Amino acid sequence: MLYTARMTAPDAPAPHAQDLAPYVRQGRADLAALVALESVSAQGRMLPETADAVTALLEAEGFTVRRSPGQVAPILLAEAGEGDTTLLIYNHYDVQPETPAELWDSPPFTLTERDGRLYGRGVSDDKGELVSRLAAVRAVRAAHGGTLPLRVRWLIEGEEEVGSPSIAAFVEAHAADLQADGCWWEFGSISEEGRPVVSLGLKGIVCLELRCRVSDSDLHSSLGAVVDNPLYRLSRAIASMRDDAGRVTIPGFYDAVRAPGPVDLDALASLPDPRGPLAGSYGVRGFLGDADAREANRRTNFEPALNVNGLHGGYGDAGSKTVLPASGFAKIDFRLVPDQDPAEIVRLLRAHLDAQGLHDIEVVELESHEHAARSDVAHPFVQAALAAARDSSLQEPVVHPSAGGSGPMHPFVQHLGVACVAMGIGNVGGRVHAPNENIRVQDFERGVRFGVTFLERLARTSFRCP
Incomplete structure (x- = not known):
């Protein structure tokens, strides 16, 4: 299908003056509750219980949730809202093992704040992403009298950290239920300067x-x-x-x-040098082949x-x-x-x-x-996401054609034909998959604001030819 985009209503002011503090506070409470659930898929720990908790959060915000068995953990497919635009969101509720536990500076399954950061297993990957988006949905619903002004379909699995063995078949079998104008993927980050770091693909x-x-x-x-x-x-x-x-x-x-x-x-020219942040956050002592900034990117x-x-x-x-x-x-x-x-x-x-x-x-x-997957930067859905990142942060986003990491994006591109955009709340020092996994408090707030801006923009946009 040929996709175009047109605004169906005038651009609303970016929501910088909107008071999102109540939704941020509720999101942090949700995050504390989910971090406490030790949903380690590699060890089969607390996966049904975490699926139950996520279901309860979604249902409280008006989502109808269908639950399907996976090879390792339940798969949740939720839907809410109405309108001309349909957004598909992908997240996962499972986490990596916390070992070696002795290297954590605070209990890995207790959300802990210190020095402007929130620590805990899954706080970034991927429970923090999930609840920041739910907080944005909450805020948009409240602004529209309790209804979502667009259709949101949300696929949440519990097997991502063990390779998502059930997702390819699930997406193919439920393609009709997952049709959307674009997919908001499960991760992303924010630079030290507050610039959104957006990825359009995965290896x-x-x-x-x-x-x-x-x-x-x-x-x-x-x-x-x-x-x-x-x-x-x-x-x-x-x-x-x-x-x-x-x-x-x-x-x-x-x-x-x-x-x-x-x-x-051409996109490489605008990417910042990744070597300094890696050296500063992780003590990296050198780079393969003495790669310069462009070659590293x-x-x-x-x-x-x-x-x-x-x-x-x-x-x-x-x-x-x-x-x-x-x-x-x-x-x-x-x-x-x-x-x-x-x-x-x-x-x-x-x-x-x-x-x-x-x-x-x-x-x-x-x-x-x-398999790897990559979306076209010129796709109207991608452009809408970049505009929302720009409006919510008041800075130009950093756009990576592909992330260095991997995930089950290929079935979404292959079976659904959607463009995928990864925009989230991680940071270069987030210690994802390692002891002391963390996000910055201000990035959680920025993530909620981006979500509100993105949802509102999508609700005013038609992606199909009139």
Whole structure:
């Protein structure tokens, strides 16, 4: 369908004078209640209970909620409002494990404020995003006499942190119920200067485990003269898969990569240098290939990557133990870009290891694989989101054609044909997936204001040809 956009009512003033404080306070209370629920999908903890709590919050704001079973956790599909425009929102209520718990400066499942930040597991990814949007819905409903002036369809799952194994099939099966003019994706951030950081795509991902066994039992290390070492075999496999600049060296790996177009490359010119904030927040000591600012942004947006998540085996306690380990394993992931097929990447890896004489390295697929997805910056829905970001912040947004991370965006683009925009409340020092996950208090407030501005703009816009 050919989409255009036209305003159906004059632009209203940006809601900077509107008192959103009551909705922000209620949102923080909602967030505290959700953070307290230990919805760790990798361990199956408190997932039905959290789905119940999210359902109750939605129903209190007039949403009709349908609940479907997923492979790991319930999937919620909610709907409210009426009007010419339909907005689809995607969020998830599951979180990463809190371990190592001893590295948290406050209890991970207790919302804690200190020095202008809110701490707790899921406070950014993704419970804070969810409740900031709900607070915006609350404010817009109140401004319109208790009704939403647009249709909002909300898909909320509890399996995102384990690869969303149920979502692709669910979106395909419920495509008619999920039709919308655009999708507001589950994350995003705000720069140190208060500029909205918007992403229009996500990388795909393949998570794998490489395993090697040389014996049924650990051996005395003197036998290393005649018995190979599984950790050496794994290290050799890993070293053969990329060069010192980070470029993957598996034959055929880049064959399907979709090259960025001129508009995509032009977007790099306006992106800030990501290296300083990374070094300042995380103590990063250097960057692959001595990448400059443009190259760092190009790789993050448009290049696939290989990551070694962990290498395990043998003795790791104090002192020495002269042992030849029986086995070892490495966990890796590939971050993919549009047109790369996860199944083909696994096949290429297997062929590469065999060509290296590493037939004994077992490749085990973990979780669900995801394809990459990317939306067009010129799409009218994307432009509406950028205008709302500009109006609510009074600053020009930072626009990334793609984020460096991954998520189940591809089924939405493939089966629904919607443009997706990620705009949220994270920050570069947010410690997402790590101890002391946090958001800045002012960013939560900014997120609510953006949500109000975005919903109001969409309610005044028609995206279809008259």
